[in-house]
Structures are given as C-alpha cells and as structure tokens.
Amino acid sequence: MVRRYTHCGICLAACGMAVDIEDNRIVAFQGDAEHPLTQGFLCAKGLACVEMPTDPLRLRFPRERVGDTWHRITWADALEKIATRLDEIISRHGSHAVGLYYGAGNPTSSINYMMADGFLRALGSDRMYNVLTLEFTNRYYVMEKMYGRQFCVSQPDLEHTECLLMFGSNPMVSLDHPGIIASLKHLKKRGGKLIVVDPRRTETARMADLHVQVTPGTDLFLLQGIYSHIIENKMCDADFLQAHCDGGEFFLRWKPMTPAAAESICGVAAETIVRVAETFAGAKTACAVCKLGINTSHHGTLTYWLVEALNAITGNVDRPGGLLFNPGVLDLDMLSRMAVGRKKRRSRVGAYPYITGSYPASVLADEILTDSPDRIRALIVDAGDPSLVFPDSKRLDEALARLDILVSIDVCMNETAQRAHFALPAANFLEKDDLYVTFPDHFPYPFAQWSHKVMEPPDEARAEWEIFRDLSRRMRIPILNQRMLDFLFRMSEHVGRLIGKRAGYSFNPRNYYKMLLGLLGKVKFQELMENPHGLKAGDITWGSTLRRLSTRSRRIEVAPREFIERLDRACAVSTTPEFPYLLISGERSPYTKNTNLRGLKSLTTRQSGNFARINSEDAAALAVQDGEILEISTQRGTVRVRARVTDDIRQGVISIGHGWGRKIIEPESGSPDGIQGTNVNLLTDTGTLDTFTGMPVYNAIPCSVRKADRPAMSEL
Ligand code: SF4
Numbered sequence: 001m002v003r004r005y006t007h008c009g010i011c012l013a014a015c016g017m018a019v020d021i022e023d024n025r026i027v028a029f030q031g032d033a034e035h036p037l038t039q040g041f042l043c044a045k046g047l048a049c050v051e052m053p054t055d056p057l058r059l060r061f062p063r064e065r066v067g068d069t070w071h072r073i074t075w076a077d078a079l080e081k082i083a084t085r086l087d088e089i090i091s092r093h094g095s096h097a098v099g100l101y102y103g104a105g106n107p108t109s110s111i112n113y114m115m116a117d118g119f120l121r122a123l124g125s126d127r128m129y130n131v132l133t134l135e136f137t138n139r140y141y142v143m144e145k146m147y148g149r150q151f152c153v154s155q156p157d158l159e160h161t162e163c164l165l166m167f168g169s170n171p172m173v174s175l176d177h178p179g180i181i182a183s184l185k186h187l188k189k190r191g192g193k194l195i196v197v198d199p200r201r202t203e204t205a206r207m208a209d210l211h212v213q214v215t216p217g218t219d220l221f222l223l224q225g226i227y228s229h230i231i232e233n234k235m236c237d238a239d240f241l242q243a244h245c246d247g248g249e250f251f252l253r254w255k256p257m258t259p260a261a262a263e264s265i266c267g268v269a270a271e272t273i274v275r276v277a278e279t280f281a282g283a284k285t286a287c288a289v290c291k292l293g294i295n296t297s298h299h300g301t302l303t304y305w306l307v308e309a310l311n312a313i314t315g316n317v318d319r320p321g322g323l324l325f326n327p328g329v330l331d332l333d334m335l336s337r338m339a340v341g342r343k344k345r346r347s348r349v350g351a352y353p354y355i356t357g358s359y360p361a362s363v364l365a366d367e368i369l370t371d372s373p374d375r376i377r378a379l380i381v382d383a384g385d386p387s388l389v390f391p392d393s394k395r396l397d398e399a400l401a402r403l404d405i406l407v408s409i410d411v412c413m414n415e416t417a418q419r420a421h422f423a424l425p426a427a428n429f430l431e432k433d434d435l436y437v438t439f440p441d442h443f444p445y446p447f448a449q450w451s452h453k454v455m456e457p458p459d460e461a462r463a464e465w466e467i468f469r470d471l472s473r474r475m476r477i478p479i480l481n482q483r484m485l486d487f488l489f490r491m492s493e494h495v496g497r498l499i500g501k502r503a504g505y506s507f508n509p510r511n512y513y514k515m516l517l518g519l520l521g522k523v524k525f526q527e528l529m530e531n532p533h534g535l536k537a538g539d540i541t542w543g544s545t546l547r548r549l550s551t552r553s554r555r556i557e558v559a560p561r562e563f564i565e566r567l568d569r570a571c572a573v574s575t576t577p578e579f580p581y582l583l584i585s586g587e588r589s590p591y592t593k594n595t596n597l598r599g600l601k602s603l604t605t606r607q608s609g610n611f612a613r614i615n616s617e618d619a620a621a622l623a624v625q626d627g628e629i630l631e632i633s634t635q636r637g638t639v640r641v642r643a644r645v646t647d648d649i650r651q652g653v654i655s656i657g658h659g660w661g662r663k664i665i666e667p668e669s670g671s672p673d674g675i676q677g678t679n680v681n682l683l684t685d686t687g688t689l690d691t692f693t694g695m696p697v698y699n700a701i702p703c704s705v706r707k708a709d710r711p712a713m714s715e716l
Contacts, residue, residue, distance in 0.1 A: 001020050001022040001027060002020070002021055003018060003019070003021075004018075004019050004020075004021060004452045004454040004532075005017070005018055005034075005035075005452065005532040006019065006429075006430065006449075006450075006451050006452040007035075007108070007436070007449050007451055007534070008042065008046040008049065008429070009106065009108045009109065009428070009429025009451065010045050010046065010049070010429075010593050010597070011107060011174075011175065011176050011593060012107055012108065012176045012439050012442040013038070013175055013176050013177055013178045013442065014178065014436050014442075014449070015031060015032075015035070015038040015041055015042055015043075015046055015178060016031060016032030016034070016035025016037070016038050016039075016040075016449070016534065017029070017030070017031060017032055017042065017046070017049075018030050018031070018033075019430065019454045021454055021455055024455050024456050025053070026053065026454075026455070029047075029049070030042070032533055035449075035533050035534060036533065036534055036536065037178035037179055037443065037444075037447065037534070038178045038179060039179070041179070043175055043590065044590050044591055044602070044606070045590070045592075045593060045597060045603065047602070048600040048603050049430065049600075051600045051601060052428055053455070053458065055411075055412065055599040055600060056599050056666060057598060057599035057667065058411065058458065058461075059410065059411065059412055059413055059417070059423060059424075059426070059461065060425055060460060060461055060667070061425060061459055061460045062074070062077075062078040062423070062425060062460065063422070063423045063667070064077075064078065064421065064422055065420065065421055065423070070423075073422075075460065075462070075470075078422055078424060079467075079470050079471055079474055080474065081422070082405070082407055083471055083474040083475045085378065085404065085405045086123070086378055086405070087475060089377050089378045089404055089405070090124070093374055093377060094124075094374045095123050095124030096125050096126070096127055096374045096376075097125075097374055097375065097378060098120065098125045098127065098376070098377075098378045098380075099120075099125065099127035099128070099129065099364065099367065099378070099380075100116055100119070100120045100125075100128055100129070100379070100380045100381075100382065101130070101131075101361060101364065101379065101380070101382070101384050101386055102116055102117070102128070102130040102358075102382050103381065103383045103386070103389070104131040104383070104384065104389075104593075104594050105383030105410060105411065105595075105596055106382075106383040106426075106429070106464070107439075108429065108436035108451065109429065109432075109464070110434065110435055110437045110438050111434055111435070111465050112382065112383065112434070112463075112464040112465060113438065114339070114480060115464065115465045115468035115479070115480065116380070116382045116468055117339055117357060118468070118472075118478075118479060118481040118482070119468045119471060119472055119477070119479075119481075120380075121340075121481040122472060122477035122478055122479075122481040123475070123477060126340075126354070126359075127359065127367065127376055128357055128358045128359065129358055129359055129361040130357070130358040130361070131361065131384060131389075132356045132358065133356070133359070133360040133361045133362070133693070133694065133695060134296075134361050134362070134389065134390070134695065134696060135292055135295060135296065135695075136295055137355040137356060137358075137360070137693045137694075137695055138295050138300045138301040138304045138690060138692065138693050138695055139153065139295065140355050140356050141355055141692055141693050142301060142304045142305050144355075145557060145560045145562075145563070146308060146309070146312075146551070146556055146557050146558065146560070147545070147549055147556060147557075148549050148550030148551035148552075148557075149333050149550045150355065151332040151333045151336065152333075152545065152550070153325070154308065154311075154323040154324065154441070155177070155323070155324050155325075155441045155444075156287035156289050156322075156323065156324065157287065157321050157322060158177075158180075159183065159186070159444065160320045160321035161187065161192060161285050161286060161322070162191075162283040162284050162285045162286060163192060163193040163279055163280055163283035163285070163286035163287075164184075164192065164193070164194050164289070165195045165197070165276065165280050165286065165287070165288040165289070165310075166196050166197065166198075166204065166288075166289055166291075167197045167198075167219050167289070167290035167291075167294050167303070167307055168197070168219065168290050168292060168293020168294040168295070168297070168699075169289065169291035169293060170198070170202040170204045170205075170291075170293075170588055171291075172184070172202070172204040172207070173202070173204075173589065174291070174588040176442060177442050177443075178442070178443065184207065188207065188209075193209045193210075194207065194208045194209050194210075195208060195209060195210045195212065195276055195280070196208040196210075196211050196212070197219060197222065197276075198211070198212075198213070198214070199213060199214055199215065199216045199582075199584060199649065199653045199655075200584075200587070200613065200648055200649045200650070200655055201213070201647075201648035202587075202648075210272070210275065210279070212268055212272060212276060213267075213268070213650050214267065214650075215265070215266050215267040215268075215650065215652075215653075215700075216297065216650075216653055216699050216700035217297045217298045217299075217572060217582065217699060217700025218265050218572050219290075219294055219297065220299045220302055220303045220306065220570055221257055221261075221262045221266050222262055222268055222273065223303065223306040223307065223310070224257040224262055224306075225256075225257055225259040225261070225263070225266070225268075225277075226259075226276055226277040226280070226310070227251070227254065227256045227277075228255070228257060228258045229259055229273065229274050229277035229278070230277050230281045230313065230314070231251065231252065231254060231255075231256075233277075235282070235314070236252060236281075236313045236314065237313065237314050237315030238252065239315070240312070240313075240314075240315030240317075241312070241313060241315075241558070244317070244546050244555055244556055245312055245555055245556045245557075246555040246557050246558065247557055247559030247560070248312075248313070248559070250558070251309070251559065258270075259273035259274050267650070280314065281314050284321070285319070285320065285321025285322055286311075286314060286316050286321070286322065287311055287316055287321070287322050288307050288308075288310040288316075290303065290304060290307045292586055293586070294307070295695065296586060296695065296696060296697060296698040297697060297698075298572075298688065298690075298700055299570050299690075300697075301563075301690050301691070301692040301693055301695075302563055302566055302567065302570055302692075305560070308323075309558050309559070312556055312558045313558070317545075317546065317556065318544070318545045318546045319542055319543070320542060324444065325544075326440040326443055326444065326445060326446060326540065327440065327446060327522075328440025328443075328522075329437055329440070329446050329447070329448045329517075329523050329537050330437045330516070330517075330521055330522070331520060332437075332440075334520070335520075336356070340354070347359040347360060347363050347367070347694065348367065349366040349367055350366075352693060352694030353693070355693060360694030362390070362686050362689050362694050362695065362696045363686070363689075363694060364379075364386070364390070364396075364399070365390070365392070365395045365396045365686065366686070368399035368400075368403060369395075369398065369402060376403070377403060377404045377405075378403065378404055378406075379403050379405075379406050379407070380407045380409065381406070381407065381408045381410075381416050381417075381420070382409045383409065383410060383411075383426070383464070384410075384416070385410075385414040385415050385416045385417075385594070385595040385659075386416050387400065387414075387415040387416040387419060388414075388415050388416075388595050388659055388660070388661055388662060388679055388681060389594060389595060389659060389681065390681060390696075391681055391684040391686050391696040391697070391698065392636060392681065392685050392686050393661075393679055393681040393682050394636075394637065394682060395686070397419070400419050401419070405422075406420040406421050406422075407420060407422045407424065408420040408422070408423045408424065409424045409426050409464055409467060410423070410424075410425075410426055411425070411427070411428045411461070412596075412598070412667075413665050413666075414595055415595070415661075415662045415663065418663065423667075424462075425457075425459075425460060425461040425462070426461060426463070426464050426467070427457035427461050427463045427464075428457070429451060430453070430454050430455055431453060431454075431455055431456065431457040431463070432451075432453050432457075432465075433450070433452065433508070433509040435450060435451060435509070435513050435528070436448075436449070444540070445539055445540055446537040446538045447534060447535065447537065448523050448528060448535055448537060449528070449531075449532075449533065449534030450528040450529065450532070452532070463509075465508075465509060469507060489506070489507040489511075492505040492507075493505055493507065510525070522538060523537045566691065573700050575652070575702050576702060578704060579633075579634065579635070579702035580702075580704065581618075581653065581654050581703050581704065581705050582652060582654070582700050582701065582702060582703070583632065583634065583654050583655075583683060583699075583700075583701040583702075583703040584654070584656075584698070584699040584701075585655070585656050585657070585658045585680040585681075585683075585699065585701075586657070586658050586699065587655050587656075587657050589607055589657055590606075591603040591607040592607060592657070594658070594659040595659040595660075596659075598662065598676055604676075608677075609642070609660060609678070609712075609714050610641065610656055610657040610660040610677040610680070611641060611642045611644040611657070612632060612641045612644065612655070612656045612705075613646050613648070613649045613654065613655040613656075614630065614643050614645055614646070614654055614705065615645075615646070615649050615650065615651045616645050616647050617651055618651055618652065618705070619643060619645040622705065622706060623707060624643050624645070624707050625643075625645070626643060626644060627642055627643065627644075628642070628643050628707060628708075629641070629642060629643070629707070629708040629710070629711060629712050630642070630654075630706070630707065630708060631706050631707070631710075632654060632656070632703055632705050633683075633703060633704045634683040634684075634685070634701050634702065634703045634704075635702075636682070636683055637682040637683050638682075638683075639656075639679070639680065639682050639713055640710060640711065640712045640713050641656060642712050654703060654705055656678070656680040656683075657677075657680070658680050658681065658698070660677025660678055660679060660714075661675060661676070661678050661679025661680075661681075661682075661714070662675065662676050662677075662679075663675050664676060674714070675714045676714060677713075678712060678713040678714060679713070683701065684696065684698055685697075685701075
C-alpha cells in the first residue's frame with residue numbers, strides 16, 4: 001500500500017487529499033490534515049470522490065456513434081477518423097470552421113486547458129469558447145479596465161477585514177476558497193460585520209449580521225443608493241482617490257440615485273441601504289465582492305464595476321483588510337499573451353471582445369447556425385456539457401445537430417456526449433499528474449501543490465493532454481502550438497527511446513512543468529516534489545499591485561468612460577402581467593457541481609434532481625403545496641419541476657438549480673435509465689446578453705408560474 005497526497009479537482013478550493021492505494025484500488029481516503037490551507041477538510045463532494053472508480057456513468061472506452069447506435073472503437077481508429085475529418089473541413093472551409101469549448105469539469109487542470117487551447121491555435125483557429133465566459137468574464141473585463149491586466153484579479157482579505165459586503169454569493173455552499181467556512185466564522189468571532197445581498201436567505205445570509213433581500217437584477221440600483229449616501233456624507237477616502245486613482249473626481253461629484261429612489265426599484269428599505277453604506281464606509285477596513293448572482297444578471301459588468309469601485313472610493317484596495325491581489329506562482333498575463341498574442345479580436349456574432357482567450361460561449365450556437373461560409377462545422381467539447389449549461393438549450397441542440405463533427409472528451413457520458421459523433425473517455429483528477437496554477441485569486445497567498453496521479457485510469461480512459469498530443473501528432477501540428485518546444489520534446493523522446501528511458505524524456509506534465517517552472521515559476525518543480533502537501537511561495541506584499549498597475553495612467557482607472565456612459569441608460573428588468581415572477585437559476589448545491597458527479601451514489605441519494613424554490617405566500621396564492629409540480633414559463637419555453645415551498649426566498653422570485661435534466665445513459669449498454677431533474681436552460685435565452693462581454697443572463701428573467709396538471713420533466 002502506498003499513500004499519496006494530492007488535491008481535490010472538483011472545485012477551485014483544491015482541498016488537500018490523502019489517498020491510500022493498493023493494486024490500483026483506493027483502500028483509504030481522507031482530507032489531508034497537513035495541508036496548510038484546508039487542514040483535512042473535504043466537503044460531501046470531495047468525500048464522494050472515493051466512489052469515482054466505480055461510477056456507473058464512467059466512460060471507459062472510445063466510442064463512435066453511427067446513427068443512434070454507439071460502437072466501441074480503438075483509440076487509433078478514433079483519432080485517425082477525427083484527424084481526417086478535421087483536415088477535410090479545414091481544407092474545404094478554413095481553420096476557423098473548427099471550434100473548441102472548454103468546460104468546468106476539470107477546473108484545476110492547467111495542462112488540459114493549455115493543451116486544448118494550443119491544439120486549436122496550432123490548427124489556425126481562434127474559435128475558443130470557455131466556461132469562464134458563462135460565469136466570470138465580466139470580472140476579467142473590469143480588472144483590465146481598472147487595473148490594466150485581465151489576470152490582476154482581486155479577492156477579499158478575509159483574515160483582516162472588519163466588514164465583508166457580498167453580493168450574489170453563497171460561499172458557505174460554493175466553498176470555492178480554501179478554508180472559507182473557518183474564515184467567515186473567524187470574521188464573526190472577532191467582531192467583523194458580514195452583510196449579504198441576495199434575493200434568497202442562503203446558508204451564508206443566515207450567518208450574516210445583515211441580509212439585504214434585494215429584488216433580482218436590481219443590485220446596480222441598490223449600489224447607487226449606497227454610493228449616494230457615502231458621497232453625500234463625505235465618507236469617500238479622498239486621499240486614496242487622489243494618490244492612486246484616475247477618475248476619482250467622478251465619484252466625488254456623482255449624484256446617483258438616492259436610497260429612497262433605489263428603494264422603489266430594489267425593494268430594499270432606504271434605511272437598510274443607508275445602514276449598509278454606513279457600516280461599510282465606517283469600518284476601518286472593508287471589502288465588497290460579488291459573484292455569480294451578479295455576473296449572470298442584467299448589467300453584470302456595470303454592477304461588477306460598481307462593487308469593485310466601492311473598495312477604491314473607500315481606500316480599501318491592496319491593503320490589509322481590503323482587497324488583496326495574489327500574483328500566483330506563474331505570470332498568467334504573460335502565459336496568455338504567449339498563447340493568444342496581443343491582437344484585439346471580436347466575435348463575428350455580436351462583436352464581443354476576446355476575454356481570457358475566448359469568445360463568449362453564448363454566441364457559439366449562432367456561430368454554428370450562421371450562413372457564413374466559415375461558420376463552425378467541427379466542435380470539440382472538452383470537460384463540458386453545453387447542452388445543459390448554455391443559455392437556450394433548444395437552440396444549442398439545433399446547432400450541435402448541424403455540425404459535421406462533434407467530439408466530446410469527458411470522464412462520463414454526459415448530455416452533450418450523447419449527441420456527439422465521438423465520445424472519448426478522459427482520466428479524472430486522481431488518474432493524472434497536473435499542476436493547478438490558473439486561479440491564484442482563490443488562494444490567500446502564492447501557493448502550489450503538485451496534483452499527483454494516484455491511480456491508473458480504468459480500461460482505456462486517458463488524460464486529455466495525451467489525447468491532444470496524439471491528435472496533434474496525427475495532424476502534424478506542434479503540441480501547445482509551440483514549434484520549438486515540440487521539436488525539443490521530439491528530440492528528447494528520440495533520445496529516451498534510444499536509451500530505454502522514455503518517461504524521463506517524453507512530453508508529459510512532469511517534464512513540461514519542470515521546464516515551465518524552471519523558466520517562469522516562483523517555485524521549482526523539485527520543491528513541489530519535496531512538499532507534497534503544497535508549498536507557500538511567498539507572502540503578499542501590500543501596496544505592490546498599486547505600484548505596478550498596467551493602466552495607461554499607471555493608476556486605478558476607477559471610472560472608465562465606457563461604464564459611465566452606460567450607467568444612465570441602464571434600467572431594471574420589469575415583470576409583466578403575463579410574466580409576473582422573476583426566475584433566478586444557478587444556485588449552488590452541496591451535492592452537485594454543475595452537471596458533474598451525477599453517478600456518485602452518496603451524492604445522488606442526497607439530491608437526485610432539482611426543484612423550484614417558491615415563497616410560501618406565493619405558493620398559497622397558487623394553491624401549491626410543497627412537493628407538487630409547478631409549470632414555469634418564460635418567453636423562451638416551459639418546464640415542469642417540483643416546488644419547494646420556503647420563507648427563505650423573496651416573494652415574486654423563483655429559484656431553480658442549473659445543470660439538471662440529463663438523460664442517464666449507461667455508457668456500456670447505451671440503455672437509457674430516466675432523466676435527472678429539469679433543465680432550467682430551456683427557459684433562458686441568448687436574446688439579452690451583457691453589453692460588454694456577451695455573458696448570458698441566468699438571473700432575473702420574467703416568468704409565469706402555475707400549478708401543473710402533468711408530472712415533472714424528470715418523471716415523464
Ligand atoms: S470544497 Fe471543492 S475542492 Fe474542497 S473537497 Fe469540496 S469540491 Fe473538493
């Protein structure tokens with residue numbers, strides 16, 4: 001038996017794991033008590049990973065779909081057929097006819113993303129669509145505008161702040177910062193204030209000093225009320241604005257909506273808005289942050305900007321207790337520039353900017369369905385399930401059906417893979433080596449841990465980097481789109497073969513990271529090997545981000561003109577007599593991760609489908625009891641889903657978790673075995689996208705609700 005230390009790869013917290021392995025079987029599995037950030041903690045999803053080797057939905061062999069029938073196929077045949085098809089499409093329609101979507105199934109695997117991205121660019125295509133564009137690209141857009149770099153991402157200094165103001169975020173369930181539960185409890189214990197703005201009384205809102213139950217989609221106006229009180233009462237930090245900000249005078253002179261005017265839009269009492277403003281601006285140190293609930297609402301980018309700027313006008317940027325910037329162990333801006341180049345690109349559909357090396361995934365369906373001669377005709381989907389997570393699932397499915405070739409690379413047979421021509425079985429995070437470097441804003445200081453391959457993948461499943469390496473070689477393009485690097489590794493592999501030491505000389509994650517960290521890293525590969533529980537690679541140097549801003553003025557561009565110009569035109573979404581409720585989707589669950597982990601019994605026995613939260617007074621008015629079926633309609637479609645009657649949600653609001661509605665297919669037999677839950681994206685649309693980024697709107701969608709006379713979608 002051998003013990004291996006690694007980290008969980010399900011979410012960005014990357015909690016430490018200790019795994020005992022014997023004969024490629026897990027014999028013991030627990031949180032790593034010596035992990036410096038998570039100290040043995042694993043949530044229900046992390047603990048369920050012990051079941052992954054026996055997951056009944058696991059893909060174990062490459063498969064080709066012919067008509068409605070799946071056939072097992074060898075890797076050699078699968079890769080040859082895919083390479084031939086891609087070559088044909090490129091020679092007839094050009095490189096941009098090939099697209100790639102990179103999903104959230106593998107969030108901590110940096111090498112997988114780099115290989116997928118490099119493969120597409122080596123083909124000559126820039127049609128990359130990543131999951132960040134469904135969830136977070138407004139954040140990177142705002143960072144670039146305010147601080148000059150996309151990857152200069154702020155986070156709250158949880159250890160020192162006196163006041164944490166959170167919009168649309170439920171970290172007690174999303175858990176995507178290591179040690180977040182302990183940090184929030186510690187904040188409360190040392191007398192810090194926690195304010196949560198959310199239409200739902202979430203698990204985090206329950207522990208808050210103040211829960212502001214805002215009407216969905218109106219946070220932009222609530223923020224204006226907060227700003228109004230701060231500006232009016234001269235609570236801005238004028239010295240900070242003068243010393244570090246360009247555009248600070250805008251906020252000193254701004255006359256935004258008053259708390260009383262904001263009340264009529266947000267449904268939050270003016271006194272409460274004043275209380276938030278005074279608590280925040282009156283605290284010695286404070287941070288305001290927002291997450292998905294804001295990002296995926298109407299005006300997501302404008303709202304994100306006002307949240308971020310709230311920190312600047314109160315002097316809470318890059319100082320203890322305010323916003324913190326973790327530079328990480330690799331310079332992500334430099335890596336991104338090396339991969340993507342400096343060329344400014346805009347999507348053909350919608351002319352949205354290229355952010356984090358990607359066009360917005362929301363326009364992918366239109367990029368396939370357009371009549372343009374170089375429309376997308378081939379799509380590779382890596383670790384994602386667009387059929388369930390993209391807005392307007394129906395249109396997306398029409399688009400997928402129009403593709404000449406759809407390839408899915410995934411650990412399990414998901415909804416998109418069922419529509420694919422080829423389903424390629426991938427290794428999960430326990431079955432491959434890797435290094436997580438891509439989201440340093442989830443760690444409080446530069447930190448790295450080698451993610452050890454603790455066991456072999458089952459049957460013929462493979463790590464994604466091997467799939468892209470082999471496809472690249474078949475198509476005679478350089479791996480990672482780096483000719484010199486590809487040449488050096490080919491030479492090295494040749495030497496390795498000659499002297500009988502292939503692993504030490506081949507292209508693989510160990511050798512690649514050895515080289516990359518040696519050239520650009522703050523830690524060396526050997527140090528990672530010597531520190532299996534992870535390694536702190538330096539402290540936060542307060543003030544260093546302010547000294548190294550990359551904006552034109554070298555100061556925080558606190559009031560970018562394009563945002564100011566849009567502010568006056570922003571209006572709140574309104575309900576209508578036909579659609580009198582507001583739908584929010586995307587709430588997190590302790591037992592699911594988007595569309596993943598749906599075959600793990602310990603999780604599915606706790607949650608086997610989704611439901612619609614409805615306020616008890618709304619339910620009474622509709623004569624609906626808890627557990628009965630609701631029919632919910634938007635302009636886009638209608639679904640039926642079980643009601644969960646609660647007092648925790650604001651009246652007039654319906655909340656449905658996303659990522660559900662998948663047909664369960666046992667990959668080996670291909671036999672269907674029911675549907676898990678209801679796909680809420682049958683209700684969402686691509687008609688209204690965020691103006692700046694093209695991000696979808698998943699929240700504050702007008703809808704109608706009635707008691708259904710037919711069963712829920714999953715029970716048909
Ligand atoms: S919080 Fe995230 S990383 Fe930690 S165990 Fe849970 S799923 Fe894994």
